[in-house]
Amino acid sequence: xxxxxxxxxxxxxxxxxxxxxxxxxxxxxxxxxxxxxxxxxxxxxxxxxxxxxxxxxxxxxxxxxxxxxxxxxxxxxxxxxxxxxxxxxxxxxxxxxxxxxxxxxxxxxxxxxxxxxxxxxxxxxxxxxxxxxxxxxxxxxxxxxxxxxxxxxxxxxxxxxxxxxxxxxxxxxxxxxxxx
Amino acid sequence: xxxxxxxxxxxxxxxxxxxxxxxxxxxxxxxxxxxxxxxxxxxxxxxxxxxxxxxxxxxxxxxxxxxxxxxxxxxxxxxxxxxxxxxxxxxxxxxxxxxxxxxxxxxxxxxxxxxxxxxxxxxxxxxxxxxxxxxxxxxxxxxxxxxxxxxxxxxxxxxxxxxxxxxxxxxxxxxxxxxxxxxxxxxxxxxxxxxxxxxxxxxxxxxxxxxxxxxxxxxxxxxxxxxxxxxxxxxxxxxxxxxxxxxxxxxxxxxxxxxxxxxxxxxxxxxxxxxxxxxxxxxxxxxxxxxxxxxxxxxxxxxxxxxxxxxxxxxxxxxxxxxxxxxxxxxxxxxxxxxxxxxxxxxxxxxxxxxxxxxxxxxxxxxxxxxxxxxxxxxxxxxxxxxxxxxxxxxxxxxxxxxxxxxxxxxxxxxxxxxxxxxxxxxxxxxxxxxxxxxxxxxxxxxxxxxxxxxxxxxxxxxxxxxxxxxxxxxxxxxxxxxxxxxxxxxxxxxxxxxxxxxx
Numbered sequence: 278x279x280x281x282x283x284x285x286x287x288x289x290x291x292x293x294x295x296x297x298x299x300x301x302x303x304x305x306x307x308x309x310x311x312x313x314x315x316x317x318x319x320x321x322x323x324x325x326x327x328x329x330x331x332x333x334x335x336x337x338x339x340x341x342x343x344x345x346x347x348x349x350x351x352x353x354x355x356x357x358x359x360x361x362x363x364x365x366x367x368x369x370x371x372x373x374x375x376x377x378x379x380x381x382x383x384x385x386x387x388x389x390x391x392x393x394x395x396x397x398x399x400x401x402x403x404x405x406x407x408x409x410x411x412x413x414x415x416x417x418x419x420x421x422x423x424x425x426x427x428x429x430x431x432x433x434x435x436x437x438x439x440x441x442x443x444x445x446x447x448x449x450x451x452x453x454x455x456x457x
Numbered sequence: 458x459x460x461x462x463x464x465x466x467x468x469x470x471x472x473x474x475x476x477x478x479x480x481x482x483x484x485x486x487x488x489x490x491x492x493x494x495x496x497x498x499x500x501x502x503x504x505x506x507x508x509x510x511x512x513x514x515x516x517x518x519x520x521x522x523x524x525x526x527x528x529x530x531x532x533x534x535x536x537x538x539x540x541x542x543x544x545x546x547x548x549x550x551x552x553x554x555x556x557x558x559x560x561x562x563x564x565x566x567x568x569x570x571x572x573x574x575x576x577x578x579x580x581x582x583x584x585x586x587x588x589x590x591x592x593x594x595x596x597x598x599x600x601x602x603x604x605x606x607x608x609x610x611x612x613x614x615x616x617x618x619x620x621x622x623x624x625x626x627x628x629x630x631x632x633x634x635x636x637x638x639x640x641x642x643x644x645x646x647x648x649x650x651x652x653x654x655x656x657x658x659x660x661x662x663x664x665x666x667x668x669x670x671x672x673x674x675x676x677x678x679x680x681x682x683x684x685x686x687x688x689x690x691x692x693x694x695x696x697x698x699x700x701x702x703x704x705x706x707x708x709x710x711x712x713x714x715x716x717x718x719x720x721x722x723x724x725x726x727x728x729x730x731x732x733x734x735x736x737x738x739x740x741x742x743x744x745x746x747x748x749x750x751x752x753x754x755x756x757x758x759x760x761x762x763x764x765x766x767x768x769x770x771x772x773x774x775x776x777x778x779x780x781x782x783x784x785x786x787x788x789x790x791x792x793x794x795x796x797x798x799x800x801x802x803x804x805x806x807x808x809x810x811x812x813x814x815x816x817x818x819x820x821x822x823x824x825x826x827x828x829x830x831x832x833x834x835x836x837x838x839x840x841x842x843x844x845x846x847x848x849x850x851x852x853x854x855x856x857x858x859x860x861x862x863x864x865x866x867x868x869x870x871x872x873x874x875x876x877x878x879x880x881x882x883x884x885x886x887x888x889x890x891x892x893x894x895x896x897x898x899x900x901x902x903x904x905x906x907x908x909x910x911x912x913x914x915x916x917x918x919x920x921x922x923x924x925x926x927x928x929x930x931x932x933x934x935x936x937x938x939x940x941x942x943x944x945x946x947x948x949x950x951x952x953x954x955x956x957x958x959x960x961x
């Protein structure tokens with residue numbers, strides 16, 4: 278993300294000189310925090326409970342009203358892990374969110390990265406299943422517009438995160454993985 | 458006269474600029490006329506101002522999260538500045554470089570418009586860099602380029618046609634040849650090429666046809682397609698009784714009995730090579746235990762069931778997930794079992810669980826099923842022929858009931874014979890099960906992350922009890938299946954499945 282940002286700055290500076298030659302176009306990137314009132318909002322983040330299923334953890338976050346703007350922030354918060362030290366992290370410590378998009382057809386696109394996920398995550402199917410569905414459950418529970426989650430790694434399609442669960446198709450919430 | 462000089466200079470300048478357009482501009486050509494489009498460069502690629510192109514097309518562009526959304530004809534695609542992939546209706550559009558944002562305006566390579574407009578408006582997009590001309594035109598002019606490769610792997614000749622865009626096709630059987638008839642114009646890589654291959658003599662492109670001439674008439678074909686990149690794959694192999702099929706050394710002879718039933722079993726030791734799988738607190742690696750157990754299971758199944766048993770790997774090597782299933786399909790296996798060890802971050806996790814495939818994204822699968830019907834339903838297709846058109850993602854669908862029964866048998870015998878806690882039969886979208894054209898299951902024998910179970914997994918006694926449990930379960934499923942289809946004449950499974958329960 279930092280690299281991209283620096284690239285944007287560099288490219289932005291490079292075109293600044295050309296700006297005078299061009300008709301100035303209004304910037305399309307809106308400041309969502311200004312346009313959408315940011316307020317403390319309640320969300321549920323899903324982590325693994327002692328019964329080896331997913332359980333919601335309530336969290337209050339400053340979020341914009343716009344779901345597209347809030348999605349990124351909620352997933353980043355999920356990746357930070359539980360506030361309860363006794364609840365283990367599901368994703369590798371170095372996992373990062375590269376981008377989160379909400380598509381009109383109800384697909385949330387989550388682009389993950391970080392050294393472990395990039396090089397091949399050595400873990401079993403249960404942890405991989407819990408990690409992926411903590412994401413699916415968190416996204417679909419907090420954003421009614423999102424019906425399914427498509428996961429990319431480093432901006433590209435990946436077969437799996439750790440050799441088990443297929444990422445070829447979008448994942449839908451699975452009630453059997455959620456603690457009752 | 459002097460007062461006309463500025464006008465003359467202005468006129469000369471405008472002629473000059475008209476003849477030599479700004480280096481930052483290209484022309485967008487559509488049926489309605491030409492439009493100037495601002496361009497920029499990145500990593501050797503030309504990128505186009507997405508807002509200008511979308512406005513000219515009558516569409517729209519706006520922000521979406523930290524990326525952008527374009528829309529046209531009720532279709533929308535989203536892209537971001539950090540990914541080479543845009544998304545439309547859960548499909549990906551691949552771009553050679555990531556989009557860049559200048560002054561808040563996104564610039565994308567022409568391949569984005571090609572992918573988006575082909576799906577949103579049935580339009581084709583062509584970029585001519587010399588003329589700086591981006592042409593948008595009806596899609597019937599789309600020409601798909603084809604690359605062809607032929608390779609013989611484990612006795613199967615694999616003909617892979619890699620396409621620059623998805624194309625429907627039909628496979629037609631002819632005397633000692635197969636013809637793949639593409640339903641759109643193609644750009645062939647060559648007119649004709651001969652091969653030093655056991656089955657394929659020659660490949661010839663003629664119009665929309667790719668003709669594969671075979672070296673003998675007793676060669677059968679299975680055709681299927683894969684995405685990312687788009688590929689049509691034809692697997693050629695000898696038909697039964699048609700001569701000696703080359704088989705890898707790990708394959709035991711096919712049993713004499715050929716009545717329908719469970720005769721060929723593929724066992725898949727999970728992970729391998731640098732893909733070590735889960736690692737226990739004592740350093741035990743999943744890939745090593747799965748191979749040890751599967752080798753013993755192969756011996757047990759061969760001696761007790763007299764089955765033909767194939768391992769997807771026999772050493773510490775990496776085998777891609779799709780290839781593991783492909784091996785089972787190529788050998789026409791009747792059962793597929795993938796063996797794994799589990800891992801959890803929650804302390805104290807223990808027990809065994811067995812999975813069969815769950816189908817995710819049913820809308821997507823329904824769409825693919827419709828594609829299969831379309832591909833099979835054309836006038837040039839060969840309904841009723843011995844060809845089988847398989848879509849990888851749909852392959853396991855028709856076996857789910859049998860896979861569920863098989864998984865149930867595995868789980869019950871694991872619990873009964875090894876005594877480990879049963880975590881039950883579950884469904885999940887396991888990649889290794891997706892393409893299997895036979896009943897298929899995946900067993901998680903125990904949690905390698907649990908010190909107690911890690912220790913047990915290294916013991917010969919426990920490994921033997923796991924092998925006993927899996928052998929008994931496979932024998933039980935075989936007897937049950939063959940009884941249901943009326944080809945079993947052996948003793949009931951309970952009488953043959955006597956096993957002692959080992960301690961936990």
